[in-house]
Amino acid sequence: MPFMDKVKSRVIVLTDISSVTGGFKEPDDGQSLVRFLMYANEFDIEGLIATHTNHWNGRKPEYIREILEHYGQVHGNLSLHDPAFPRKEELLRVVKAGNPHDGREFVGEGHDTEASEWIIAAAQKDDQRPLWILVWGGTTDLAQALWRAGNRNNPEQLARIVSKLRIYSISDQYGIGAWIREQHPDLFYITSYRNYRGMYKGGDVSLVTAEWLEGNITKQHGPLGEAYPIYQGGDVYGSKVHGIKEGDTPTFLYLIPNGLGDSEHPEYGGWGGRFQTAPNGSPCHYFDAVENLVEEHSDSALWASVYRWRPAYQRSFQARMDWCVKSPEEANHEPVVSVSGPLRRTVSPGERVMISAAGSIDPDGNGLSYSWAVYQEPGSYRGTLVLESGCEQQVMFTAPQVDTPQTIHIVLSVTNNGLPPMTSYGRIVVTVDPFSEEAVSLE
Known part of the structure; x- marks a missing residue:
């Protein structure tokens, strides 16, 4: 089974995991961890850190290790599909314990932890790739790591460390996230306050039920599937949740290299949601963006970028x-998507544009279907763009007349006819520039 060479994201997970059993404590971190491990071949996992949880007096790294034991039992078969799946022993070595307490008062001298030191060491590695910190709980250990890095280094050295970090946090749990952003306005920091609930709310909710899980995940899929806890509880909207909750999953869905998103551009949107900077705020801090798929609840427009x-x-x-x-x-x-020409290109108003995906392949030899659509929200052009299709594998359009440069995001979805069907993407960002006498393509 051939896989395309990809530049993997470096990842450290901070989780307030408190249960791996449905109906006991808060098992949604356990759900997210099982799904995360199914994509372990896509990342360089440099830390699995158990942080403070309100559900216990301390933190529970043993729950991470328990799920890793189940992963180890299926690793042999997973590695037949992709040898890049890390061995259980490699992952156990990066399980670390964070501060058992949480709060601003636990940041500073005398509060270094195994976790905070691990984060610093990872950030200082001789590796040009960004280091993604995925926050499923609190940020006390991250705050301590930043404080200690500042204490040990001069401002220029600290700035280099901060420039390597990328944070994706689910809410500001336990309250320190806003303080970190205040202290570090140049720190790349995504905060999802509402859109993560699109994992289980809005859209086709038949895909998040206990019945869907039993039919596709938890039964007849080996020990790791059996380890997936079925959520039985509620949420802040007073809803009953029975099945999937997975509030932390968007943090790594955002990084899966499926051709849809761009991790350095939260405003583009993808499986892990879409984000925008706040007016008069730091250009490095991103928050939930509104989509046009509004349903019965006022927050649906925020859930929509995930669901x-x-x-x-x-x-x-x-x-x-x-x-x-x-x-x-x-x-x-x-499937593996191939798009003709650059994925970012500049064209002139009135220019005819043709894009082809004829080079796309399916590694299993399955048939492919192609769908082209304008994803309007991340673009600046608000008019109607007609996409013409000479054949399913290509699309053509006439660049619209505009007075100022406008961007248009065209998303190609390529789906195979395997069981179940799987989809990969191509995104072409077109800038229509009325001041350009001829098209200029950007790599």
């Missing part, structure tokens, strides 16, 4: 769980 992709990411999860028990010949794998 709009739910059919595709649920089929992906379902297919990858098959990898735990099926051979590469029996299971389905993602």
Whole structure:
């Protein structure tokens, strides 16, 4: 099963995991961890850190290790699908314990932890790739790491460390996130306050039920599937949740290299949501962006940047769980998308543009279907763009007349006919520039 060479994201997870059992404490971190491990081949996982949780007096690294034991039992089969899946022993070595307490008073001299020192060491590695900190709980250990880095280094050295970090935090749990952003206005920091609830609210909710899980994840998919806890509880909206909650999952869905998003551009949007900077705020700090898929609840427009992709990411999860028990010949794998020309290009008003995906392939030899659409929210052009299709594999359009440069995001979805179908993407960002006498393509 051939895989395309990809530049993997470096990842450290901070989780306030408090349960791996449905109906006990808060098991949604356990849900997210199981799904995260199904994409472990896509990342360089440099830390799995248990942080303070309100559900226990301290933190629970043993829950991380318990799920890793289940992962270890299916690793042999996963590695047949992609040898890049890390061994259980490699992941156990990066399980660390954070501060058992939480709060601003636990940041400063005398509050270094195994976790905070691990974060500093990772940030100072001789590696040009950014280091992503995925926050599923509190940020006390991250705050301590930044404080200690500032204490040990001069301002220029600290700035270099901060420039390597990328934070994606689910809410400002336990209250220190806002303080970190105040202290470090240049720190790349995504905060999801509402859109993460699109994992289980809005859209096609038949894909998040206990029945869907039992049919596709928790039964007949090996020990790791059995370890997935079915959520039984509620949420801040007073809703009953029975099945998937996974409030932390968007942090790594955002980084999956499926061709849809761009991790350095939160405003583009993708499986992990779409974000924008606040008016008069730091250009490095991003918060929930509104989508146009408004439903019955006022927050639906915030959930939508996650739930709009739910059919595709649920089929992906379902297919990858098959990898735990099926051979590469029996299971389905993602198609590989190839788009003609640069993915970012500048054209003149009135110019005819043709984009082809004829070079796309499916590694299993399955048939492919192609869907082209304008993703309007991340672009600046608000008019109607007519996409013409001479054949399914290509699209043509006439660049609109504009008075100022405008951007248009065209998303190509390529789906195979395997069971379940899997989708990969191509995104072409077109700038229509009325001041350009001829098209200028940007790599």
